[in-house]
Amino acid sequence: MTYREEDRNEQIFLSDSDRKSALPIRLQRLSALPWYDCWVQQLRIEKKSKHTIRAYTLSAKTFSLTKLPGEDEKSWDLLSQMPVGEFHQIANPEKGRMDAWMNTLGSLSPSSLNARIAATSHLLKWLGHGVPDWIQRPSKRKSLPRTLGRAELSRLREASNNSEDPLSSPIVTILLDTGLRVSELCGLDIEDIDLDDLSALVIGGKGEKDRTVLFTSATVRAVESWLPIRKSRARLTGTDDGERALLLSSRGRRMNPRSVQKLVDRLADDSDIPRSRLSPHTLRHTFATGLLERGADLVTIQRLLGHSSIATTRVYLEIGDQTLREIYHRAQRTPPIATPSFENELSEIRNKNGYEAITQIE
Template sequence: MAATVDDAIARYLDHLTVERGSAANTIASYTRDLRRYEVFLTGRGITSMSAVTEADVRDFLVALRRGDPDSGVRGLADSSVARTLVAARGFHKFCAAEGMTETDVAHAVSPPKPARRLPKALPVDDVVKILDAAGIGDGPRSLRDRALVELLYSCGARISEVTSLDIDDLDLEHRAVVLRGKGGKERIVPVGGPAIDAVNAYLVRGRPALIKKFTPAVFLNVRGGRLSRQSAWQVLVDAAERAGVDKEVSPHTLRHSFATHLLDGGADVRVVQELLGHSSVTTTQVYTLVTVNTMREVYATAHPRAR
């Protein structure tokens, strides 16, 4: 007797839990996605795994994206659809390997390509306002906050790269810093004069007042421990509010702005790639689209024969 969809899902989830040792969050996510898939198949009158076809898998993805307007159910974002497909493909691959189906009907089904979203860079004037508003005053926390935000923009660093900095990662004499990116990959990035001044001021007058016991961490919280990503994020958000910048601002906004401003200034895209720590120049090239769009806007408003 052919396996039912319900039994097959139960066996696959048990496989993930017992044999693969998947995390609880992963199991919960797969359970949610596969039960949604089961409801879809049941609605088509399909209860046996042998009856599922590649067309059913593809139609399931379409249904996820479309939603159910009559019931007020909104369609899922492409990223969520892609995540659900990962669960469905893993499920069907398992079923084929276990002999519950003759073939893997989901093997040739690809996730939807996400829409290309251009990073939102801030104008230079807005960045300067944020930098000026960060760490107003001369107290230890103010000195820390100014150094943190200056370093984020000066290096185009990810928030995790800055909060994980240790003292030995700083080479202030040669105006450089060692950043550890994704996968622990290290890169050396130059640091601008204002950021060097801010970091020096913090190390001399701010950090000694925050430190409680020995720690190699550069940026400390009020308890003397390493500053968390969440706290560092809040430092930037607070600075943007004080500066009166009403656009959405995050650490990645400064990273986008760093890259865009360099390219606007004539920097080579491969140099920017190295500074950002991108493994592929293709990832960096999205920033060139930002500058092209900016040029189009300037041309459209400034050239007498643009229209």
Template sequence: MDVYVDEYITFLKIEKGLSTASLNSYRQDLKHYSTYLADNEIRSIDKVDTEVLIQFIKFLTEKSLSPKTISRTQSTLRNFHQFLLNQNIIDMNPAIKLTAVRGEKKLPEYLTIEEMEILLGTPDNSLAGIRDSTLMEVLYASGIRVSELISIKKADVNTEMGFIRVSGKGSKERIVPITDFVAKKLNHYIIEVRPQLLKSDDNEDLFITNRGRGFTRQGLWKTIKKYELLSGIRKNITPHTFRHSFATHLIENGADLRAVQEMLGHSDISTTQIYTQISTTKIREMYKQFHPRK
């Protein structure tokens, strides 16, 4: 068994070019598998059938491993046995019939409307503060991704018509609406603040750092974390929290799911439906809290 594992890891390293971390994960999964087979006196890999694999997965489940870990192990087993089949070491892949383990989807972290009001009111009236306030208002008003925000150019904004042109995943372009309030803030930032932050006329990025450059993902993350601390809100707030809050608040207030899907740039509506689950969970919690017959 160990020989086959070594051959497989070498294959992944040379043919697939996997990272050391990925190779170590595969090796660890297969080490547990090899130990299980030895403990159950299965000496030959061609004696492994689907039932053996099912019992191994059951064994892992009883050890209270997470669904994510078990799912990864199943994938490892499927690929490992496929390798052995391709090498004519076994006659069939017994892992092909394993049922995927579905773990519970963790609901996205979001802010309440009250918390968002506090956070958005945290920046001061300095140039950087006005920029940061506008930046966060745009995130909340549009629900765009971090990568989309930092790639927005000045020419992508139309404050008069009230929209921003965004380039999303797969270079798919979409038009995202913004409120009149945010359009006015953007207009003020573009005319009064942005020119004072610029160091070069060649920079077309909408949001400019204190050094006169466009924001990076890390730079934006640090900016949001700064206001998380200043706001006193005891939640893990990231740039993506604005996206989750945007979608949750819209759906809580009766927005059409398809419209929210379009604004978020989701290709599949099932991705958007997670926000209806958040809304339902909140309603259930309020019901339990306030119904007189608890």
């Protein structure tokens, strides 16, 4: 039974002197504990990612610190340690805090606003409150994942192969050949790699789900060329994490997503690709669209990408549809002359236009 079902079935009403009102039964035993620690623990139980927990707690903090007329200003240190029973009363959306908080979010983009609302709604429901009916999430402008064209891919591969940074080639090759998220790439350990089986096991991906990703012969060559350098770097720290991580910095430390992005930025400069058009996630999208254009079905792509819902994967169909529409309409406006092949047309459109980046795709 979920906590929402428990809320519907039974509530415990406590006296005003205890400063607790209408607590759900599941929260009664937690009523004297700090609400923030209890709620974060609930997020972990639900297997929210570290990124999601960080975003949720930021929204909860700004919501909690929103001051209503006549209230004394409270510090976050004080608010975060407030007992569940007391915070339940303060967070009651009927008292106007939700309205006041929403009024501070007017400058946010639709996607950012939706994320803040989702976080605070989760907190309110966990506390046993209903989310006000008037709160409606703004519709997001439909956008498509950004991918690289063939010419850009060629320049990127050449730049990574010629780079003085020995991490460039393995990172670019692995991302393009597996579709890994950058956090998953950084989390790979040496024992997760099976070069004989042409695969790697991703432990605790998004949603704490494990999955297997597949290698090509190019992936194997890139990893094999990296391993001797990795071995020498692993000796620099002597830590357990340094000895286990597949990708190590020049200081012998596990690579993190920010370090990978900086490396990709340098490769973008060397490849004559705008930095705004190139990120580790761009390579993930390029991997997915490449599979689709070569005839892979959505279920296969979903499993390789680690999407929990095929609806997330379906966005790549829209890329194909949009590309076909552009080719068709341009052909209708063009006199019959010798035209490039269909694949060259696809590449030309991708190189010329690109697509607006979407960061919310898993």
